[in-house]
Amino acid sequence: MIDVTEQTTEMMGANGRNATDTAVIQMRNITKSYEMGTQVVHALRGIDLDIEEGEYVAIMGPSGSGKSTLMNMIGCLDVPNSGAYRLGGDDVSALTSDDRARIRNRHIGFVFQQFNLLPRTSALKQVMLPLMYAGVSRGERARRAKEALELVGLGDRLDHRPDELSGGQQQRVAIARALVTQPSIILADEPTGALDTHTGDELMNLFDNLNQKGMTIIMVTHEPMVAERAHRTIWLRDGLIQN
Amino acid sequence: MNLSESLYTALDSILANKMRSVLTMLGVIIGVASVIALMAIGNGFSEDITGQISSIGSNLLTISTDMEASGGYPALSMADVAALSDPLNAPDITEVSATVQSNQTVVFGGEEKNTAVAGITENTLSMSSLDEFQLGDGLTQNDIDLQSRVAVLGAGIASDLYGSEYPIGTQIKINGVSYEVVGVLEESGGGLAGDTDDTVYIPITTAQSRLSTSRTRDGQKAVTFITAQAAGAEQVEAAIEQVTETLREQHNIAYGEDDDFGIFDQSSLLDTINTVTASLTAFLGAIAAIALVVGGIGIMNIMLVSVTERTREIGIRKAIGALRRDILLQFLLESMMLSLLGGFLGIILGWAISMAAGAAFDLTMVIAPETVLLSVSFAAGVGLIFGIYPAWRASNLRPIEALRYE
Ligand SMILES: Nc1ncnc2c1ncn2[C@@H]1O[C@H](COP(=O)(O)OP(=O)(O)OP(=O)(O)O)[C@@H](O)[C@H]1O
Ligand SMILES: [Mg+2]
Numbered sequence: 264m265i266d267v268t269e270q271t272t273e274m275m276g277a278n279g280r281n282a283t284d285t286a287v288i289q290m291r292n293i294t295k296s297y298e299m300g301t302q303v304v305h306a307l308r309g310i311d312l313d314i315e316e317g318e319y320v321a322i323m324g325p326s327g328s329g330k331s332t333l334m335n336m337i338g339c340l341d342v343p344n345s346g347a348y349r350l351g352g353d354d355v356s357a358l359t360s361d362d363r364a365r366i367r368n369r370h371i372g373f374v375f376q377q378f379n380l381l382p383r384t385s386a387l388k389q390v391m392l393p394l395m396y397a398g399v400s401r402g403e404r405a406r407r408a409k410e411a412l413e414l415v416g417l418g419d420r421l422d423h424r425p426d427e428l429s430g431g432q433q434q435r436v437a438i439a440r441a442l443v444t445q446p447s448i449i450l451a452d453e454p455t456g457a458l459d460t461h462t463g464d465e466l467m468n469l470f471d472n473l474n475q476k477g478m479t480i481i482m483v484t485h486e487p488m489v490a491e492r493a494h495r496t497i498w499l500r501d502g503l504i505q506n
Numbered sequence: 507m508n509l510s511e512s513l514y515t516a517l518d519s520i521l522a523n524k525m526r527s528v529l530t531m532l533g534v535i536i537g538v539a540s541v542i543a544l545m546a547i548g549n550g551f552s553e554d555i556t557g558q559i560s561s562i563g564s565n566l567l568t569i570s571t572d573m574e575a576s577g578g579y580p581a582l583s584m585a586d587v588a589a590l591s592d593p594l595n596a597p598d599i600t601e602v603s604a605t606v607q608s609n610q611t612v613v614f615g616g617e618e619k620n621t622a623v624a625g626i627t628e629n630t631l632s633m634s635s636l637d638e639f640q641l642g643d644g645l646t647q648n649d650i651d652l653q654s655r656v657a658v659l660g661a662g663i664a665s666d667l668y669g670s671e672y673p674i675g676t677q678i679k680i681n682g683v684s685y686e687v688v689g690v691l692e693e694s695g696g697g698l699a700g701d702t703d704d705t706v707y708i709p710i711t712t713a714q715s716r717l718s719t720s721r722t723r724d725g726q727k728a729v730t731f732i733t734a735q736a737a738g739a740e741q742v743e744a745a746i747e748q749v750t751e752t753l754r755e756q757h758n759i760a761y762g763e764d765d766d767f768g769i770f771d772q773s774s775l776l777d778t779i780n781t782v783t784a785s786l787t788a789f790l791g792a793i794a795a796i797a798l799v800v801g802g803i804g805i806m807n808i809m810l811v812s813v814t815e816r817t818r819e820i821g822i823r824k825a826i827g828a829l830r831r832d833i834l835l836q837f838l839l840e841s842m843m844l845s846l847l848g849g850f851l852g853i854i855l856g857w858a859i860s861m862a863a864g865a866a867f868d869l870t871m872v873i874a875p876e877t878v879l880l881s882v883s884f885a886a887g888v889g890l891i892f893g894i895y896p897a898w899r900a901s902n903l904r905p906i907e908a909l910r911y912e
Contacts, residue, residue, distance in 0.1 A: 340825055341906040361829045364905075368827020379822045379909060383522045395511055396827040440826065 285352070286313035287448070287479060288337060293346035295332055295502075306332040307343070308502040314481065316447070319474045321490035322483045324499030330483045331376055331452055333499065337481060338373050338450045339363040368396050372441030376452040376483075378433045380425045380440075386412060387421040390440045397444060411439040414469065416462075430457040438466065448479045455489055467492050512832065516839035527844060530808040533801030534848030534888060535855060538881045541794035542856025543863065545877040548790045550870035552783030556776065565742055566633065567599075568770045569749060570731040576766035580720050580728035581757060584710075587627070589756050590734055596748035598741040599734045603630040606713040607730040612706055613679040614667040621663055622705045623680055625713020631658070631691075633733055636702060640664075642674045642689030650709040657685040661693040662703035680706065681717060742771055798881070802845070802888035809841050809896035820900050821908025834901035841893025842886060849885030853878055 295307040306329045314320055322330050335341040336348060339355055340363075348355045350366065358366070367373070380389055390408035399407070412418055415435040425433055434457045441449060449470070455463035467489060474480050482493065490496050498505040520527045571581040582604075589595055590602045606625035611618060624630070628647045631637055637644070640661065649656050657678060664673055677684045685708060694702050714727045722728050736745035746769050753767055813820070820833055857873060864871035 364829050393826040
């Protein structure tokens with residue numbers, strides 16, 4: 264299992280030197296449905312999606328169309344009911360839950376729609392956390408976490424806990440936490456939702472920057488202005504991709 | 507993630523939720539404190555009793571008449587004392603004394619008491635470790651040879667009759683006859699044959715001629731019991747055998763017939779009392795163990811609640827890369843640290859309670875190191891056992907469901 268992950272590391276190296284012709288994300292006929300008592304909600308009804316390494320993709324679509332569900336699939340947080348998903352060449356459905364945890368930790372930076380910060384925990388500790396699970400030494404952790412927080416403009420809020428931060432600041436802590444492991448893929452679910460235009464623009468500049476360094480970026484947004492920054496936009500409606 | 511990181515994370519979480527941590531520990535604190543305090547009482551109690559018994563004098567044999575086997579006659583006399591004192595008969599016995607015991611009315615001035623009067627040989631008191639005098643002296647061999655009317659008082663009866671008056675040299679009346687008081691014993695706080703503090707001691711010869719004039723079957727002046735001192739704890743059994751053989755010969759008891767006397771040794775009494783106090787301690791320990799188990803269940807409850815309450819936190823940790831093992835270890839270490847910490851606080855509390863109770867109720871409190879060790883390991887075990895299930899549940903949460911938990 265470790266071998267599988269190591270192999271993944273090579274294929275998804277952020278600088279892309281080992282990239283193959285095949286797309287880093289390959290989805291074939293992915294479905295996901297939720298049973299609510301007698302009712303079945305089909306959140307995804309057969310998604311075919313290829314995303315190349317280093318691509319910058321925006322996902323748009325009405326509320327409830329399955330954007331967050333799709334992001335969870337890509338980020339190995341959830342598994343599909345049917346269909347095939349290969350991430351960096353690995354069949355994700357064949358991995359154990361711990362293998363998926365390692366992939367999330369090392370290769371994916373997730374910015375959640377609801378931030379998902381730990382309560383009663385300082386910004387610095389929040390951002391250090393993924394590095395702890397990655398086995399990085401404590402001193403190195405603090406240094407890199409500080410750097411990441413400075414990058415999102417929160418260098419002066421290291422000791423603040425979530426309840427002492429504004430919504431936009433919380434969102435930026437969540438972004439710093441996603442960036443700190445230097446993942447090869449960033450998944451951001453409406454990262455500008457809680458930000459004013461100015462801060463939102465700065466964040467978009469940051470994403471442009473990261474993308475130019477080779478990071479794959481997939482971003483859900485409702486704002487056409489934000490989506491314009493991406494290489495391409497995927498439209499989702501009722502769990503299906505529209506062309 | 508290595509163990510020290512898990513420890514650090516668990517500690518972080520304990521400190522971040524002080525109130526919840528204290529509440530979780532409370533059960534274990536109370537459990538361990540009651541183990542320590544109850545065991546201290548139990549141990550102290552048995553130490554007190556054992557101490558009292560051995561202070562009376564160990565390796566003592568008390569021989570008395572078995573009225574049923576002797577046909578209603580007292581069986582023992584001074585001739586038996588002489589026979590037992592002969593090393594040829596009983597080489598493992600170092601000293602023998604005799605006592606004639608009866609209840610009498612004792613009068614001084616206006617005070618009147620019905621109490622035990624013991625006619626004794628010169629060495630009876632010292633053999634029973636009653637050789638400390640508040641006032642005056644004991645009985646001499648001369649007093650016994652001359653059937654003198656002199657008396658030594660136990661501390662209790664002396665203060666009952668005299669109050670603050672000075673007893674030495676005064677006359678008391680026993681059964682209507684005057685005796686001169688020559689000594690008052692120190693308080694001894696008990697005794698095997700009646701309360702030594704409330705006994706009046708007079709020469710055995712005087713008692714035999716004036717108070718209990720009963721005779722043995724062959725017409726000798728009777729004694730109520732004989733006390734024999736075995737040479738050591740290992741010789742007690744041999745001494746019992748020698749006493750039995752000597753007395754059967756003295757009393758002409760045919761082969762196959764029952765002894766007309768009984769022998770009572772303190773080691774068997776000590777054994778009995780040790781059994782009783784051991785079961786008392788075990789009983790107290792069992793109560794305390796129940797308290798600990800209840801404390802453990804409390805930990806499990808709060809840990810389970812805490813797993814539910816922290817479902818989102820677990821989801822977040824898993825989403826950013828925590829393995830099942832990391833979550834399992836974090837929660838397990840958290841519950842073990844809480845119960846161990848609770849254990850240490852419980853020891854301090856239990857110790858404080860023991861000291862306070864010991865001072866307030868004048869009890870001896872003995873905190874045995876084994877008790878402390880036992881309760882700490884019990885506390886750690888409780889944390890482990892009752893922490894496993896909540897930790898296992900936490901580690902098995904699916905990240906996406908945990909994240910969505912409200
Ligand atoms: N855990 C769940 N249980 C039941 N139904 C769910 C669950 N998660 C999502 N759904 C349903 O799946 C559909 C897609 O939800 P999803 O969160 O992916 O939408 P979305 O496109 O992200 O919407 P929004 O823009 O409002 O965030 C919705 O109809 C939603 O009700
Ligand atoms: Mg959504």
